[in-house]
Amino acid sequence: MSAMRMSEGVEWAIHCCSFLASLPEGETLTGASLAEFFDVPRAYLLKHLQALGRAGILESTSGPRGGYRLGRRPADISLLDIVEVIEGGQPAFRCSEIRGRGPSAVDASEYSLVCGIAAAMWQAEEAWRAALAATTLADIGRMGSREVPRRQRELAREWMEHTIAARRR
Amino acid sequence: MSAMRMSEGVEWAIHCCSFLASLPEGETLTGASLAEFFDVPRAYLLKHLQALGRAGILESTSGPRGGYRLGRRPADISLLDIVEVIEGGQPAFRCSEIRGRGPSAVDASEYSLVCGIAAAMWQAEEAWRAALAATTLADIGRMGSREVPRRQRELAREWMEHTIAARRR
Numbered sequence A, B: 001m002s003a004m005r006m007s008e009g010v011e012w013a014i015h016c017c018s019f020l021a022s023l024p025e026g027e028t029l030t031g032a033s034l035a036e037f038f039d040v041p042r043a044y045l046l047k048h049l050q051a052l053g054r055a056g057i058l059e060s061t062s063g064p065r066g067g068y069r070l071g072r073r074p075a076d077i078s079l080l081d082i083v084e085v086i087e088g089g090q091p092a093f094r095c096s097e098i099r100g101r102g103p104s105a106v107d108a109s110e111y112s113l114v115c116g117i118a119a120a121m122w123q124a125e126e127a128w129r130a131a132l133a134a135t136t137l138a139d140i141g142r143m144g145s146r147e148v149p150r151r152q153r154e155l156a157r158e159w160m161e162h163t164i165a166a167r168r169r
Helices: A008-020 A031-038 A042-054 A079-087 A116-133 A137-147 A150-168 B008-020 B031-038 B042-054 B079-087 B116-133 B137-147 B150-168
Strands: A058-061 A067-070 B058-061 B067-070
Touching: A008 A031, A008 A042, A008 A067, A008 A079, A008 A137, A008 B116, A031 A042, A031 A067, A031 A150, A042 A058, A042 A079, A079 A116, A079 B116, A116 B008, A116 B079, A116 B116, A116 B137, A137 B116, B008 B031, B008 B042, B008 B067, B008 B079, B008 B137, B031 B042, B031 B067, B031 B150, B042 B058, B042 B079, B079 B116
Parallel strands: none
Antiparallel strands: A058 A067, B058 B067
């Protein structure tokens, strides 16, 4: 059977935003640097970063030290904000109004209420969206301080410091 | 950007199961009849009906009056049961462990806890699954008695009576 699947761009985008949340004030990272850090295809990542920029989740600055940083405070960026940029806001369940087909169909004007099946499916998606909306990059940062291995956090900080310093030269 | 989308088979399967919930005791409908009633491609629908049968949601009987009926009471079949047959039970968010890539990666053995981002994404999916699990075909039937136009309910009942009677001849 089929399998509903989110784009891997969602994983990349959340990781990028979460990493940018740890940038020192006033600093940025280029899309190329982010692609290097996460070892993901640069062109594909840039497309997602640009979309996050258009949505105001990221801010891009130009010039020799230009790059990406968060467009809002981590506590003001939810997982839903990021998922909607990458996946769009359309529901996963699409109602094709099969009520209006076959031998029991009536005139389209008689379907004043949304199909109960679609309503129930969309209500369940609302529960998913509400949970994503309730989790922010600030929450993810707090989880990361427990769940990311200490050595990885040290290596990430070193890489970030080195990358920022290299652009100053 | 991409867009996560459920198979249209989910819509068909829920409508079929919901319709079968209104069958008189001891009666069945063939896959061909269900495809006619919903005006959907027969071969594709049969594939879904067979999968629902293997999962015990439908029961198929053989013989000249054989066909499909519900395998359990409507109150014991949830939307999640049906969605999982068509879409499978895998989460929509797939974690590719990007923590383990790039310059900050540490040895795989150090990742004892699930990535916080994946954990948050899966927790949101659990909210969706819980909502689907809490809605049964009995609930859908109660909604239908309000939301389906009266004339459609009459036409559906007539079609069902006619189809059942035709198999007796």
